[in-house]
Amino acid sequence: MVDNFRISGIHHITAISSGAAENLSFYENVLGLRLVKQTVNFDDPRTWHLYYGDDAGSPGTILTFFPREQLPKGRPGAGMVTAIGFAIPRHSFYYWYKRLQEKGLSPEGEVRFNDPVIRFTDPHGLPLELIGAAEDRPRHIRSGSPVPQENAIAGFHSATALLHHLEDAHTLLTAGMGMTPAGRAENRFRFRMADEQSPGHYYDILLDVNAEQGIPGGGTVHHIAFRTEDEETQKLWQGRLREKAMAVTEVRDRKYFRSVYFDSPGGILFEIATDGPGFAVDEPAEALGETLQLPVQYELMRADIENRLPPLRSGGEMERLLPKAG
Numbered sequence: 001m002v003d004n005f006r007i008s009g010i011h012h013i014t015a016i017s018s019g020a021a022e023n024l025s026f027y028e029n030v031l032g033l034r035l036v037k038q039t040v041n042f043d044d045p046r047t048w049h050l051y052y053g054d055d056a057g058s059p060g061t062i063l064t065f066f067p068r069e070q071l072p073k074g075r076p077g078a079g080m081v082t083a084i085g086f087a088i089p090r091h092s093f094y095y096w097y098k099r100l101q102e103k104g105l106s107p108e109g110e111v112r113f114n115d116p117v118i119r120f121t122d123p124h125g126l127p128l129e130l131i132g133a134a135e136d137r138p139r140h141i142r143s144g145s146p147v148p149q150e151n152a153i154a155g156f157h158s159a160t161a162l163l164h165h166l167e168d169a170h171t172l173l174t175a176g177m178g179m180t181p182a183g184r185a186e187n188r189f190r191f192r193m194a195d196e197q198s199p200g201h202y203y204d205i206l207l208d209v210n211a212e213q214g215i216p217g218g219g220t221v222h223h224i225a226f227r228t229e230d231e232e233t234q235k236l237w238q239g240r241l242r243e244k245a246m247a248v249t250e251v252r253d254r255k256y257f258r259s260v261y262f263d264s265p266g267g268i269l270f271e272i273a274t275d276g277p278g279f280a281v282d283e284p285a286e287a288l289g290e291t292l293q294l295p296v297q298y299e300l301m302r303a304d305i306e307n308r309l310p311p312l313r314s315g316g317e318m319e320r321l322l323p324k325a326g
Contacts, residue, residue: 005178005236006178007194007272008198008201008226008229010156010225011059012064012273013224014066016071016074016221018069018217019067019071020050020310022124023122026122027052027063030103031153033053033063034053034054035289036057036289037057037279037293038050038289038291039293042295046305046309047066047068050065051256053155058199060199060201061154061200067310071217074125074216075217076214076221077212077215078163078214079266081224082160083129085129085131085202086155086157087131087153087157088132090115093109093116093130105120108120112185115133116132117130118131127219133154160188160204162206162214163208163266164207164208165207168266171265173203174191176241176244179191179203188204188205189207190203190204191203191204193226224271225272225273226271227275228273230274230275231258235251248260249262257274257275257277258274259272259273
């Protein structure tokens with residue numbers, strides 16, 4: 001029965017950046033993530049859709065971007081996910097703090113729920129966090145990463161949303177999606193998802209009735225996706241949410257997973273995505289992210305799309321983000 005189901009964790013988070021090449025250089029060469037898929041936006045095939053994650057592209061590790069060249073910066077604010085938290089081994093805190101300082105990223109440290117946290121932004125203003133979790137270790141290490149294996153990012157730890165009001169969101173997360181309240185620190189409310197053995201099982205809400213509304217643009221989150229096992233359970237979730245008067249979309253085929261979408265209380269776009277079929281459906285696992293993969297409906301447009309997409313790898317300004325030896 002669907003009433004026994006609980007959302008198991010974060011599947012992926014999708015954000016907006018102000019340029020593709022700088023975005024790729026940062027996430028590969030500074031954070032050490034793997035580009036696991038080069039494809040295009042389903043709604044705008046002349047725009048990149050880039051997926052980063054662990055070496056296998058595992059659910060719970062995937063951060064995706066819609067890069068739009070020279071897009072003005074947005075403003076993270078109320079009605080948005082305003083911070084993306086990655087899990088790192090606790091012993092790696094000082095390694096990462098020093099690394100980010102050397103890259104000119106002005107990291108700031110704090111302690112949250114007894115875990116050390118490093119806060120910083122990417123080159124286009126997206127708020128990121130590295131959270132030292134005692135047991136988190138990456139399951140699939142990226143080959144050739146500039147980050148030593150013992151310090152590698154293990155996937156998501158959490159996402160933080162900023163809202164004006166808590167009550168309706170609390171009801172959806174707990175009664176609707178099966179999350180469990182897991183603590184409060186001042187105006188931060190934490191919710192735990194079911195699969196504590198996989199990355200990305202926390203969702204935090206910051207409550208601020210006076211917060212400015214977010215403005216979409218470069219450096220903001222577009223939506224957050226939560227995991228479900230397969231298409232059968234996804235349809236059950238779709239029905240359950242509709243019973244609770246949520247306007248849930250029809251199932252959409254995203255090639256690497258199936259998705260349904262709905263607006264959560266406070267305005268954040270939620271997605272429920274299936275774990276499969278995964279990123280190896282159109283290229284070998286060892287070659288993930290190496291070539292442009294297109295949805296079937298756009299294959300006849302390949303030449304035009306390839307000519308219009310901005311280059312992913314270039315020199316010049318991006319060289320300042322390349323890691324130093326070691």
